[in-house]
Structure formats: C-alpha cells, structure tokens
Amino acid sequence: MRTEVVGHGGVRLGLRVEGVENSRPIVFVHGWAQSAGCWAAQLADPALTDRFRLVAVDLRGHGSSDVPASGYDDPRVWADDLAAVLDFAGPDAIVVAWSYGGLVLTDHIRVHGTARLRGLVLVGAVTEIGRDRPGGRVGPLMREHMRAMLSDDPDIAVPALTAFTRGMNARPVPGAQAQALLGASLSVPPSVRAALFRRDVGSEGVLVTVDKPTLVVHGSHDRVIDAAAAKHAIGKIPGATGRWFVGGGHAPFAESAAEFDAVLRQFAEEC
Secondary structure (H helix, E strand, O other), rough: EEEEEOOOHHHHEEEEEHHHHHHHOOEEEEEOOOOOHHHHHOOOOHHHHHEEEEEEEEEOOOOOOOOOOOOOOOHHHHHHHEEEEEHHHHOOOOEEOOOOOHHHHHHHHHHOOOOOEEEEEEEEOOOOOOOHHHOOOOHHHHHHHHHHOOOOOHHHHHHHHHHHHHHHHOOOHHHHHHHHHHHHHOOHHHHHHHHHOOOOEEOHHOOOOOOOEEEEEEEEEOOOOEEEEEEHHHHHOOOOOOEEEEOOOOOOOHHHHHHHHHHHHHHHHHH
C-alpha cells in the first residue's frame, strides 16, 4: 500500500506500507539519494510481513515525497518528519536507518528523545556529519565520486552515480534491484543531493542518551561509510551491539537479504 503523511512545514512524505495492521511497527529510513524502494526485499518477505507492520518512508526531496527548496540542514526538520512517520506507524516502533538515515534518526532523538522508539537498527549508518567527525566518516567510494555526483551536468553526474551505485555492493544484487537503486539516485534533484551535505553537527552527546536496544549492522567491505562510523556508534550508545556482515558492502539488506531479514526479525522479536 502507498500512502503519505505530512511532515515539518506541511511537506508531504510518501510511505510504502506492508504487513499486519495493529502489529508492532518497523519503520525503514533510507539513505542519501535513495528511496523507500531500496527496502523492496524486506517489504516482500513473509517472515517479516506476517509478524510486523512495515512502514518505509521517502525522505523529503526523495522518491514520491515533496521537494522543498530548503530545510535540509535543519535537525528539527528531519526530527519532525520522522516523528510524523512514527505517529502513523504506531507506538514502540523499531527504526531501521540506513546510511544518511542514521543521521535522520539521530536528529529525531536529538529533538524528541526516544519515547516513540522500541529499538534502533543502524545499517551502514552515519550518526553525525562534518569534517573530522568519527560518526560520519565516509569511505573511498564516496570520496572518489562525491563532487561529480552533486553536479548539475548529466554528463558528469550520471556516470558518477552509476559507478557509485555499482560499487557500493560487494556482492551481486539482482539486476532489477540494482537498476532501481540507480534510478532512485537519478530521480533526486542535484540541489537536494548537495543540500544534504551542507551540515556540520556532532552527535556524541545524543548517542550516550539512547536508552533503547540498539543493533549496529555494517559490511566489512563497505566502501561508502567507513567502519569507524559503526564503531563510534557501538562505543557511544549504551548497550549497543554490532553485527558485521563479513565480505558485505554498503547495502546488506539488498545483497544479503535473507540473512539481513533473519537478523532483523530476531532483533525485533527480542525487543
């Protein structure tokens, strides 16, 4: 099912919803220049949909959501957007946040605390952003293609986004899904792609306040987000545990979907 909620400033946010109504919600937050479609394998997995209500959001400026001209550098905007999704999903949600989605989740905790949350799953995620911030350290693939991926010139941006999308997976991803990931990146306006990086915010003081079960998932061969970002989160969030996908890249939910779903299901049930 597709629907929408209204986030900060009246911005409409697209949602994809699957699973059992009135069951425990799992909310999925995608990464930079992606969409709710990146969670296709999870939204189609009966092992998850038969037990939980799955809600995947298109962040502002992405997918089917509105594309406002500003607000991408404001933690309260992201916090309020996620709050609107959590209000729709229901109480005690487990939030699965991938890549830049980890920063969105951290913004929510920064502004609203953890009251709406049952648990956190950080997947190849950053929790802060800016020069020399360990929770936001990126890998060589991001550094190599960053400037080109933000270009207005399609002759520059398209090859860079193609190489980036192909390179973020260390294992084969089904062809249709790989193309969908690239299509999602291309559909995000260059201005939005750039705006998400015009921030400098630390989160150490936020992470140490987290009082919910937290699982940090990271591929050992992730070339987009450095493993230091995962280790930073594990070290700062009280009681956080790590799950390393040995040989895995930046998107374990796509390249190792069955294993990822089993890990997520176990964590959700234990929560």
